[in-house]
Amino acid sequence: MRVLVLGAGYAGLTLARTLERRLPDAVELTIVNDSPYHLVQHEVHRAIRHPDVADVIEVPLDEALTRAEVVVDRVTDIDRTNQRVHLAEPGTLGYDYCAVCLGATTAYYDIPGLESHAIPLKSLDDAAAIHERYFEACSDGGTVVVGGAGLSGIQVAGELAALRRESDAHTNIVLVEQMNTVAPTFPEPFQRAVRDELLDCGVEIRTETTVESVTASTIETDTGTLEYEMLVWAGGIAGQEAMESNRPTVRADLRLDERTYVVGDAARAVDADGKPVPASAAAAIREARVVAENIAEQVAFERDGDPGDFPPRPQPYRFEVPGWIVSVGDSAVAQVGPSIFCGSAAKAMKATVGAGHLTSVGAISKAVDLVEEELNA
Template structure:
C-alpha cells in the first residue's frame, strides 16, 4: 500500500505528519517536494526587508517528518486515471492513494508583457530579487507598482513602504487592484482596516484599476498610464503545471476521485455548506487534517475491511477559521470574530500565528528565531 503526498507546503506537510501518526505500520508513505524544506509562505514577504528571516521560515523536511520517504524532485504530471505521478528526474511513482498539495502558481491572465516585466512573490528567491531591485533601481526615488491587493500584495506593498522609510528614499509605492476594494475576498470591516493601515504607511492605493498591458517602463491600465521602476505582481493564482495549470473543483470530501485527493490552493474547494473556500494557509491546514483522516480510514478499510462492508463515509470539510490577519510593514491588522485589531495587539497575534505553525511542525528552534526577528527586527 503506497500513499503519496505531493508538495510540502502548509497542506502537504500537515497532511503528511498526520498520516505518519494515522497510517498502519505496513503502509508506505512518500512525500515529494521540489525543495528539501518546508517554507512558511505567509512570512516570505518579510525577507524583502529582513533577509535573515529566511533561515527562520525554512524547515528541513527530514527534521519535520519521521517516517515518510522524502523525494526531492519536481512533479511533472499527475495521471489520476492511471494512479501514476511523473517526476522531472524521470521516475514514475504509482500510488494507491495520493494527496495533491502542490499549491498554486502566479496567474498572468495573458496580459501582454506582464509576466516578462514583473516579479512574483512565491519563493524566497523572489523576495531576494525584489530587495535587490529596490537597492539597484529604487532606493534613490522612482515608483514601485504592486499589482493585486490580496493579502500577498498588501504585505509586500507594506514591506516595501517600510524599507523605503528605513532607507529615507523618495520612492512611491503604488498598490493597484481591479476590484473596488483591497483584500476583496474578505469581510468589509477587515477591508477598511487594511486600507487605512496601507494609507497610514504611505502606500498609494488605487482600486478599480485593471492592468491591460505592460512594457519595460509603463503599466497601461483602464484608468491611464503608470510609469514604474519595478513591478511586483501578486494579482491572482492558477493551477500547478503538473495539474495542467488547472485548480480542479473538489467538494467537501476533498476527493478528485476515489483514490486522489486535492488539498489547499491546488484545488477550488466547496465546503460542506456549499460555500467556496478561499485560498489561504489557515484553510489549507484544516483541510489537510480532514484529508488525512479520510485517507487513513480508506487505507484501514482496504487492509482490514470485509468485502461485504461498506467503505467508510468520508468526513466533510467545513470552512471555519477564527479570523484573519495581515502585516503591513511594521503594522498589522487582525480580525477575530467581528472585532478588528491594529497596533501592538494585532502584531502579537501575528507573531503567535507564525511561531505556532512552526511549533506545530516540530520546528521549535525556528519558532524561537521567528519570534526574536518579530520583536527585534
C-alpha cells in the same frame, strides 16, 4: 500499499505528519517536493526587507518528518487512470492513495508583457529579487507598483514602505487593484482597517484600476499610464503544470476520484455548507487534517475491513476560521470574530500564529526566532 503526498507546503506537510501517526508501519508513505524544505509562505514577504529571515522560515523536511520517505523532485504529471505520478527526473511513482498538495502559481491572465516584466512573490528567490531590484533601481526614488491588493499584495506594499523608510528613500509605492477596495474578499471592517494602515505607511492606493499591458517602463491601465521602476505582481493564482495549469473544483470531500484528493490552493474547494473556500494557509491546514483522517480510514478498511462491508464515507470539510491577520509593514491588522485589532496587538497575534505553525511541525527553536522577528519588525 503506498500513500503519496505531493507537495510540502502547509497542506502537504500537515497531511504527511498526521499520516505518520495514523498509518500502519507496513504502509509506505512518500512525500514529493521540489525542495528539501518546508517554507512558511505567509512570512516570505519579510525576506524582502530582512533576507536573513530565510533561515527562520525554512524547515528541513527530514527534521519535520519521522518516517515518511522524502523525494526531492518536481511533479510533472498525475496519471489518475494508472495511479502513477511522473517526475521531472526520469521515473514515476505508483500509489494506492494520493493527496495533491502542490499549491498554486502566479496568474498573469495573458496580460501582454506582464509575466516578462513583473516579479512575483512565491519563493525566497523572488523576495531576494525584489530586494535586489529595489536597491538597484528604486532606493534613490522612482516608483514601485504592486499589482493586486489581496493579502500578499498588501504585505508586499507594506514591507516596501518600511524598507523605503529604513533606507531614507523617496520611492513612490503604488498598490493597484481591479476591484473597488483592498482585501476585496474579506469583511468590510477588515478592509477599512487595512486601507487605513496602508495609507499611514504612505502607500498610494489605486482601486478600480485594471492592468491591460506592461512594457519595461510603463503599465497601461484602463485609467491611464503608470511609469515604474519595479513591478511586483500578486494579482492572482493559477494551477501548477502538473495540474494542467488548472485548479479543479472539488466538493467537501476534496476528492478528484476515490483514490486522489486535492488539498489547499491546488484546488477550488466548496465546503460542506456549499461555500467556496478561500485560498489561505489556515484553510489548507484544516483541509489536510480532514483528508489525512479520511485516507487513514480508507487504508484501514482496505487492509482489514470485511469485503462485504461498504467502504467508509469520507468526512466532509467545513470552512471555519476564527479570523484573519495581515502584516502591513511594521504594523498588522487582525480580525477575530467581529473585533478588529491593529498595531502591537495584531502583531502579537501574527507572531503567535506563525510560531504556532512552526511548533506544530517540530521547529520549536525557529518558532522562537520568528516571534522575535515579528515583534521587532
